[in-house]
Amino acid sequence: MPRSNPNDFGDVPQGCSIPLNFARSSHERNYSIQIGRGILRTIGSEIASRNISRVVIIADEAVALSHSLTCEKSFLDAGVETSVIRVPSGEQSKSIQQAEQLWIALASLNVDRRTAIIAVGGGVVGDLAGFVAATFSRGLTVWQVPTTLVAQVDSAVGGKTGINLPCGKNLVGAFWQPSGVIVDIHALDTLPSREYGSGLAEVVKYGMILDPTFFSWLESHCNKIRLRDPDAVEHIVSTCCRLKVHVVEQDEREETGLRVILNYGHTFAHAIETASGYGVLLHGEAVSIGMVMAARLAERLGMIDADICSRQEFLLTSFDLPVTSAAFDPDILLDIMARDKKSVAGRLRFVLPECIGKVRLVDSIDHNIVKEVLTASSR
Ligand SMILES: NC(=O)c1ccc[n+]([C@@H]2O[C@H](COP(=O)([O-])OP(=O)(O)OC[C@H]3O[C@@H](n4cnc5c(N)ncnc54)[C@H](O)[C@@H]3O)[C@@H](O)[C@H]2O)c1
Ligand SMILES: [Zn+2]
Structure with a gap:
């Protein structure tokens, strides 16, 4: 079990890479979660080195002119052909109609096997773009680029994707592991405080379900966390990702009962x-x-x-x-x-x-x- 030191910011205050290995699955489905500050500026060279010739960025419209644009510039600088599709903000975008629009847009762009989807946004865009990647052309590569705290500590990790039906949330979906997760702590700088607070509830959850030392650390660093001190935020994100990885590696598809503790x-x-x-x-x-x-x-x-x-x-x-x-x-x-x-x-x-x-x-x-x-x- 990963531990966190209650007196400092742990062993990874300046960026880290957390590997995720699915013991029962093929080598290709192992990937890493990269956590750092300002790392969206180098996302292009990072992904271009993985035999990807082209990317389609699916972005929440709230980050279209900020974090999505940073990604787009980075891909263009790396010589990667780049298209951008904006998705309206909000839970209503996790719909069959929005998924269909994305499928049609991908068809009109003639995407091929060396095209990767880059999901830039919170849990809504992560779940939606992940689901579209899982289903279009029987499965496209996807990278998750979470820009909310909820997405950075929770939804971008673990491979659950999906959309809602009018009669219930997340009723249609797929387990579709990304090829990587790129977590830029700086993306949270533009996040409204109520959304940041919403993410902190999931953070407290991780302490309660898995890590008493982390829980005590949260208690003793409340002010820094509220003020979004970058070291504190990075420690929170890396600890929660490690804890979630620990759970989903052992129970990828909620079969053994372990993953249920996340609920x-x-x-x-x-x-x-x-x-x-x-x-x-x-x-x-x-x-x-x-x-x-x-x-x-x-x-x-x-x-x-x-x-x-x-x-x-x-x-x-x-x-x-x-x-x-x-x-x-x-x-x-x-x-x-x-x-x-x-x-x-x-x-x-x-x-x-x-x-x-x-x-x-x-x-x-x-x-x-x-x-x-x-x-x-x-x-
Ligand atoms: N797949 C999973 O394992 C999993 C786990 C938890 C939650 N979820 C899903 O995640 C969704 C909730 O995610 P969420 O809380 O990230 O909501 P969200 O994606 O709706 O984002 C919240 C709000 O923040 C805005 N936003 C996003 N990034 C921003 C930024 N950097 N700056 C300013 N504004 C920004 C969005 O436009 C939106 O208005 C739900 O649909 C839930 O079902 C999935
Ligand atoms: Zn939740």
Whole structure:
């Protein structure tokens, strides 16, 4: 298990490369996550050295004139033929209509086997462009270039791609590992603070599920993290990527049950997101509330002491994240949770903490206990 030192910024404060190896798969599907500052300026030479003759950048329109443009210039400087397709910002772009537009655009560009897709944006563009790469021409090479904290610590790593259907999120998708992930910490400089905070919820999640030392480090570096101190941000991103790599290497396709721990707080969060209407809360904000509920449920079941709940809540509050939900009818939330694709035959399953740094999947919890927790955690 990767460790982080609570007193400093770990062993990789100035850029690093984290290898990802899938033991059961072919050599070609091993790749690395490169983390650094200003590394989008050299993305062209990096990718041109991999037998790629041409790239199609699929970019969130919010980064079209900044980070996407930096990538485009770098590819042109490296002599790589480059096309750019802009995608409207927001979750609604993870749609079959947007995917179809991209498929048609790729067809009109006559892309071939030596063409790579470069996904520049947050989780929306990463999931969408990854899915389009997985499906066009039976699979194109894709590089993930995450520009939100959520994408840098979570969605760009692990190979899950997909789009939404009107009846549910992420219902159509594919596991499609990228050929590489290029994480430029400087890309976060333009990110609005609410989006940055949303990413911090997932960061706290990694400490809670896997790494107590990292959790303590977050507690002791709150101010630097809030102020986006570059060393602190780089330490956060590299630690979370290492932790996620550790999980997905062992359970690439969510088959052994290990990868499910990444859903800590998410069963509650998805229900709250659905009940509030998409777009009211950012995903990370719902995850923050969901983790508070999960910890309280664990406390109610006698799995943890109250001080663990308090430490988690205090840390989330320090990052200006919400810890209570609007008052919803608990029966409605329960109903949504029972229909969650992670529940089995309507039985509620939750990933719950046993201590800071360790969680486990708990099955068949009494609905009345869950209701009590839902009521106690709403305002
Ligand atoms: N594949 C996975 O494993 C996985 C994991 C977690 C989340 N996700 C998915 O990720 C999505 C959420 O990702 P997200 O939080 O990154 O949302 P997002 O992609 O919508 O980005 C959030 C907002 O930030 C803007 N933005 C992006 N980069 C910017 C930058 N550098 N500067 C300024 N603005 C910028 C976007 O235009 C958008 O408005 C969801 O669809 C979720 O399902 C996938
Ligand atoms: Zn999440």
